[in-house]
Amino acid sequence: MNQLLLDITPDWWPTFDNFVAGGNAELLSVLHQALSGESAERCVYVWGADGSGKSHLLQACVGVAQNAHLNAIYAQGYVPEPAEVVAVDDADTLDEAAQIELFNLYNHMRDSGGMLLVSGLSSPLHLNVRADLRTRLGWGLVYQVQGLSDEEKALALIGHAQGRGFALAPEVVQYLLRHGRRDLPSLLAVLDALDEHSLRLHRAPSIPLLKEVMQFEIN
Numbered sequence: 001m002n003q004l005l006l007d008i009t010p011d012w013w014p015t016f017d018n019f020v021a022g023g024n025a026e027l028l029s030v031l032h033q034a035l036s037g038e039s040a041e042r043c044v045y046v047w048g049a050d051g052s053g054k055s056h057l058l059q060a061c062v063g064v065a066q067n068a069h070l071n072a073i074y075a076q077g078y079v080p081e082p083a084e085v086v087a088v089d090d091a092d093t094l095d096e097a098a099q100i101e102l103f104n105l106y107n108h109m110r111d112s113g114g115m116l117l118v119s120g121l122s123s124p125l126h127l128n129v130r131a132d133l134r135t136r137l138g139w140g141l142v143y144q145v146q147g148l149s150d151e152e153k154a155l156a157l158i159g160h161a162q163g164r165g166f167a168l169a170p171e172v173v174q175y176l177l178r179h180g181r182r183d184l185p186s187l188l189a190v191l192d193a194l195d196e197h198s199l200r201l202h203r204a205p206s207i208p209l210l211k212e213v214m215q216f217e218i219n
Helices: 025-036 054-067 096-112 131-139 152-166 170-179 184-201 207-212
Strands: 002-005 045-048 074-075 084-091 116-118 143-144 214-217
Touching: 025 045, 025 054, 025 116, 025 143, 045 054, 045 096, 054 074, 054 084, 054 116, 074 143, 084 096, 096 116, 096 131, 116 170, 152 170, 152 184, 170 184, 170 207, 207 214
Parallel strands: 045 116, 045 143, 074 084, 084 116
Antiparallel strands: 002 214
């Protein structure tokens, strides 16, 4: 028996504060240094599996830049116009024309001193794009985004619940980890829905309530 999430839209926005570092402490430090101008390297490529946190990090970087009153753009699956900070998510989904645009954008950002962040499912060496673009993406800093262990996800869920002002029983955490989606944003979305559902019913969050915000599918 598998469980699929209902269409839940959480009140949640990716930031560095709500990103659980896990094994990505060095990457976070590099991004902070690049955004603050402490690093001479202005192009960063991050890669990893779906749900590992690539999009979260790119959006967090753009948010920091915008808060610093920089012209910053986040683009998923397409290449935007140049800006002071540009984040291009899912580079492996770009078509031939967009790959050429990203190649040209890389050169422009490198020459202008802007910051370019790009993500993909695999390292530049194995990325399914033009050879010249693979080479460019490998010129800058390259980091694999390490996924969280179940223990780290559990800590993240408990911390998120505490931030919303409610306690989360260990058995509820374990049930969600066993039957929910594997990526942290989806897990947090369910947790937010559970909180709202329990408040409406004036009941403490529990496994029965969690089941009520999840949809069952029998294979």
